[in-house]
Amino acid sequence: MSTAATGAAGGVATGALSGIRVLELGTLIAGPYCGRLLGDMGADVIKIEAPDRPDPLRDWGQGGQKLFWRVHARNKRCISVDLRTDPGREIFLDLVRTADVVVESFRPGTLERWGIDYGVLSELNPRLILVRVSGYGQTGPYAARPGYASVAEGISGLRHLNGFPGEAPPRIALSLGDSLGGMFAFQGALAALYARERTGRGQVVDAALSEASLAIQESTVPDYHKTGHVRQASGTRLERVAPSNIYKSKDGRWVIIAANQDTLWMRLAAAMGRPELGTDPRYADHNARGDHQDELDEMIAAWAADHLADDLVAILNDFQVVTGPVNTVAEVMVDPQFRARELFVDHDDPSLGPDDEGYDPEPVKGVGVVPKLSDTAGGIRFGGASRPGAHTDEVLGEVLGYDAETLVRLHEAGTIA
The missing domain is CATH 3.30.1540.10 (formyl-coa transferase, domain 3)
Incomplete structure (x- = not known):
């Protein structure tokens, strides 16, 4: 276990995963949601973005407000490092030596092309756990395909069950397949951390959006296997579950x-x-x-x-x-049950100032940490940093001991931002 702290961005974590350091690679929802859940429980999550291609989720939101990011990137320190360059990969590998978990959500084969596959990472850090989140998993005939939540819900049969008989199967107004994939990845990370306490070794967690969407489908598979019954969409009710x-x-x-x-x-x-x-x-x-x-x-x-x-x-x-x-x-936001449970909490971004165009420097309400733990509860130490690379110098200085001269040189070379 690392001796990770959360750094200046958010004080000291006290949750169940305090002391665990996570490196997060990838963009949008599924992998970053896994990282968010780990951070909620106290892990020090360091999100690594490309200097020239930050996470597109930063620009998502309603009414010109970039709010999706603020909630999804909470409890994460954001650094910009170009992993496509040799110096950038060296920085990443230095960070790997200090980490417990790496979460990545690239298309399978990306880490291998960059020369930072699990064989390389585990040689540097045998206790490292690599959580890989993708559309279809790391193996199989569809592994190399790009994968989104909508397609994962469809190919898994989940979308077929939604809606009304005879009508086009609609999607829920959420990226459900992404969230399910992220939750199963989080579950796998926790199981691997627990196993490491016995074995002393890390391992690979292979989480697929399509499989996560399939795994929640109750008895649809055995029902078909044994009886040939194909469950259909049933509108607002479940057939023969009444009333x-x-x-x-x-x-x-x-x-x-x-x-x-x-x-x-x-x-x-x-x-x-x-x-x-x-x-x-x-x-x-x-x-x-x-x-x-x-x-x-x-x-x-x-x-x-x-x-x-x-x-x-x-x-x-x-x-x-x-x-x-x-x-x-x-x-929901005025419901007395949720208010009594203190589920709506502020997400602050201390990296923002009044001149950061397009971002509201005031705290934003979001859903708190679920589930609640009685002794080692997680929390929202800070909302997602809206400026890419907001914690680059902090992390590289604190974690790797880089001095000011080294940081300036890396900035000038475009390796970090």
């Missing part, structure tokens, strides 16, 4: 009502003022309710339409029925 759907309230809001267990169904029947339905043979068990799913949806929809959404949720909670509204982000 569990969204229902429109009197004031036009959608409310989720999930009462697909026998006890929950009896509670819902009582809440609707029709307790006899709870033991009606047509609805009394899981299979019976599946057979009469349309009837149940029509019945519950008619009842829900007579109530305001807040009243509907209150009634159902009184009867201990699983329920909740379908919120917009505006409603």
